[in-house]
Amino acid sequence: MIHRYKLGGMNIVLDICSGSVHLVDEVAYDMIGLFEAESREAITAAMLEKYGDREDVTEADVNECYEQIEELRDAGKLFTPDTFEPMAGALKAKSANVVKALCLHVAHTCNLNCSYCFASQGKYHGDRALMSFEVGKQALDFLLEHSGTRHNLEVDFFGGEPLMNFDVVKQLVAYARSREKECGKHFRFTLTTNGVLIDDDVIDFANREMSNVVLSLDGRKEVHDRYRVDYAGNGSWDRIVPKFQKLVKARGNKAYYMRGTFTHANPDFLKDIQQMLDLGFTELSMEPVVCAPGDPSALTDEDRVIVMEQYEKLAELMLERRRAGKPFTFYHYMIDLTGGPCIYKRISGCGSGTEYMAVTPWGDLYPCHQFVGDEKFRLGDVWTGVTNTEIQADFASCNVYAHPECRDCWARLYCSGGCAANAYHATGSVRGVYKEGCELFKKRMECAIMLEASKALDNNA
Amino acid sequence: MKHIQTLETRNLCESAKNGGCGECQTSCQSACKTSCGIANQQCENT
Structure with missing residues (x-):
């Protein structure tokens, strides 16, 4: 094809x-x-x-x-x-029962009250809770015990707002570091935060221990403050931007992403990208909102036309700035033509429910953070491991060839069949296809490959 | 006249012979947590 x-x-x-x-x-x-x-x-x-x-x-x-x-x-x-279908289950079969990444929900609570939050203001449709050190330690032990021959292990501190449980985050990192040498493992930690609780202590810790920090900022003040408000209804932009700037400045060359969400309110998200650039941020990730179709923040068909144009204009801006010596990164336009993923990875997808799981504050295991709170997807817990083998088998068999609609799609080896959670929420099946997301994804891939091609031409000129 | 310029890329058929080590980063952990792109990942064993 x-x-x-x-x-x-x-x-x-x-x-x-x-x-x-x-x-x-x-x-x-x-x-x-x-x-x-x-x-x-x-x-x-x-x-x-x-x-x-x-x-x-x-x-x-x-x-x-x-x-x-x-x-x-x-x-x-x-x-x-396409001769790859017979090997569709090979990577997951080879790594059966191997877990290499956890999303630790250290806080099912939040100090912001964003109406578009997929996690229902951090509570995941349940009770507010903070993860104890004991539960987190058991989760790390579970990861170490089930990681097989994997050297790189990944742990994302997530919520809710993980900095509302900062002491436990620090204790868990110290514990994991203490086990690295004896276990022959390397932990890569990431932290996703709304920024409200960032202070000098957080900055020092994050810049020392976190391989990556993901900082939630939607761009323009009026766009950001439309949804990202506290419980008194006050916008958060003025409070968090100086903190983000201080953290990023102190971070040097270590990875970070400004992570924004665009909605029906700002399909013209390139203006928000420009705002982030004006604030001095250069590592950017701006994503379409994922929500029910009737939600007020949901993108409409008219919005998606604008978004597609914005993606092309974004690529033009990146090209222009790179040639002017002022490059910036857009997460979904990062594509390494010579060192990208192998075919096994491209077929098998993100690994949710098999090598990647989310852990709730109570120690329950779910296929990923987007399934947390939906009891039928509970896989087990960090003490007894995976007990719901039926659900896990469903995720294990979920590969690009398990989606009938993907068979004739040119982008299938770039998206690997797409996000299981998005498919489930759009169609009721993890083997479904989130069609609106597909169209945006394909446009992003076209832009990303064009940028790489132009880089190759510039280098040869 | 050269009508076609082929860029240097990782050959996916070749990667079937030597890929699959599983050390690459879980895509959803990288940045966005909502619309992962496997293609945005890098092989950690090149």
């Missing part, structure tokens, strides 16, 4: 199953589009008819182009067949 598109003044052809990316001229673009359906004679005639007024497009030239296409096909770089 191939995918052809035009963007950024380039004609781009993707060979989906080899991962190859080709930049082509107009003639090759058209010929590749006809190659599988038409004979050589018919393609040649069509090209000479279409480009007959161009001196540089002769019959010899069209023949040469045809041979280049054949060479690429024979080299396994164009029209590569």
